[in-house]
Amino acid sequence: MALAEERLGLAQLLLPWYRDHGRHELPWRQTRDDYALWLAEVLLQQTQVRTALPYYGRFLSAFPSWQDLASAPLDAVLAQWSGLGYYARARNAHRAAQMVVQEHGGRFPPTMAAAMALPGVGRSTAAAVLASAYGQDQAILDANARRVLFRAAGLIGEPRSSTNDRKLWRIAEAETPAGAAHDYNQAIQDLGAVLCRAARPDCPNCPLQSRCRAAALPKRRELPREGDRSARPRRYATLLLARDDGGRVLLQRRPERGIWGGLWSLPSLDDEQILVDSSLRAQVLERYAAAVGLVLHEQSLGPVQRHTFSHFSLEYAVLHASLRVQAVADKGSPLLCWDLAAALQLGLPSPIRRLLEQLD
Numbered sequence: 001m002a003l004a005e006e007r008l009g010l011a012q013l014l015l016p017w018y019r020d021h022g023r024h025e026l027p028w029r030q031t032r033d034d035y036a037l038w039l040a041e042v043l044l045q046q047t048q049v050r051t052a053l054p055y056y057g058r059f060l061s062a063f064p065s066w067q068d069l070a071s072a073p074l075d076a077v078l079a080q081w082s083g084l085g086y087y088a089r090a091r092n093a094h095r096a097a098q099m100v101v102q103e104h105g106g107r108f109p110p111t112m113a114a115a116m117a118l119p120g121v122g123r124s125t126a127a128a129v130l131a132s133a134y135g136q137d138q139a140i141l142d143a144n145a146r147r148v149l150f151r152a153a154g155l156i157g158e159p160r161s162s163t164n165d166r167k168l169w170r171i172a173e174a175e176t177p178a179g180a181a182h183d184y185n186q187a188i189q190d191l192g193a194v195l196c197r198a199a200r201p202d203c204p205n206c207p208l209q210s211r212c213r214a215a216a217l218p219k220r221r222e223l224p225r226e227g228d229r230s231a232r233p234r235r236y237a238t239l240l241l242a243r244d245d246g247g248r249v250l251l252q253r254r255p256e257r258g259i260w261g262g263l264w265s266l267p268s269l270d271d272e273q274i275l276v277d278s279s280l281r282a283q284v285l286e287r288y289a290a291a292v293g294l295v296l297h298e299q300s301l302g303p304v305q306r307h308t309f310s311h312f313s314l315e316y317a318v319l320h321a322s323l324r325v326q327a328v329a330d331k332g333s334p335l336l337c338w339d340l341a342a343a344l345q346l347g348l349p350s351p352i353r354r355l356l357e358q359l360d
């Protein structure tokens with residue numbers, strides 16, 4: 001039998017460790033409420049615990065139930081999500097809450113198939129909620145569990161290849177103990193976050209050391225490799241900060257797909273050259289103004305700044321301009337002038353929110 005297929009018997013080692021060293025203080029560990037647990041799982045997708053924590057509290061206060069989230073305007077949901085990134089999650093969460101209310105009587109659906117039909121709910125998220133909220137024996141395979149099992153089973157290669165994915169799910173299901181999936185799932189998540197970290201795992205203090213195939217192999221225990229973050233491609237943008245005589249600021253709703261999807265942002269003049277070429281900048285600004293029917297006058301160009309996304313970094317500068325216009329007040333328009341106070345209530349990308357907060 002291949003090493004990876006052997007039963008490793010991890011639960012009996014993990015659960016005592018979890019009792020003594022688990023992160024029991026996390027607020028989503030204090031509840032078995034299906035809505036609160038689902039919300040935590042969604043917030044934690046691609047996000048570290050310390051980043052998600054303040055959002056969890058604020059989000060629960062703003063939308064304490066499925067019904068509250070389902071009936072909220074999308075802008076209010078995006079505003080609470082502002083700064084957390086991966087905004088498709090917020091739109092999916094809003095739609096999922098509406099489905100739960102309309103189709104499932106205001107409860108997280110109790111079967112894997114129905115749970116996975118909700119937007120933004122994959123197999124691991126569905127399993128985590130079903131195990132914790134309803135006590136079902138469901139195995140998870142989030143990023144932390146995936147890394148622990150990959151190493152413990154001594155796998156090699158790309159962890160998300162279909163072959164390894166199948167193996168990992170098989171191992172996850174075999175290792176998840178009947179009647180204790182909730183605790184085991186929390187335990188393996190904590191082990192991955194606290195000891196079996198992506199870089200420099202703390203094998204000497206790990207309860208799985210005796211069963212771990214990678215523990216004795218320094219090269220193996222650094223696997224799977226994380227993507228090389230320094231190799232992110234760069235993109236460029238000039239963001240137009242245009243204000244009218246009353247101090248209102250021109251904002252544009254981003255398309256749902258792509259970066260900052262669905263959020264309100266400064267209009268972007270996407271052209272690398274205009275960051276350095278002022279005559280080209282004037283032409284681009286003029287073209288843009290004509291296209292959207294505004295009168296714009298450049299005032300100054302701010303310094304180049306960088307914002308890092310998961311797959312690329314954005315280098316951008318803010319082009320300050322005065323705006324003369326009576327129009328762009330149609331509430332249905334994706335291009336709209338906003339009073340500053342009202343703008344700050346919208347779902348905004350974090351660099352844009354910081355910028356607007358500094359304006360008078």
Ligand code: SF4
Nearest residue numbers: 196201203206212215
């Ligand atoms: S022994 Fe090391 S590599 Fe293996 S699970 Fe523990 S921390 Fe991870």
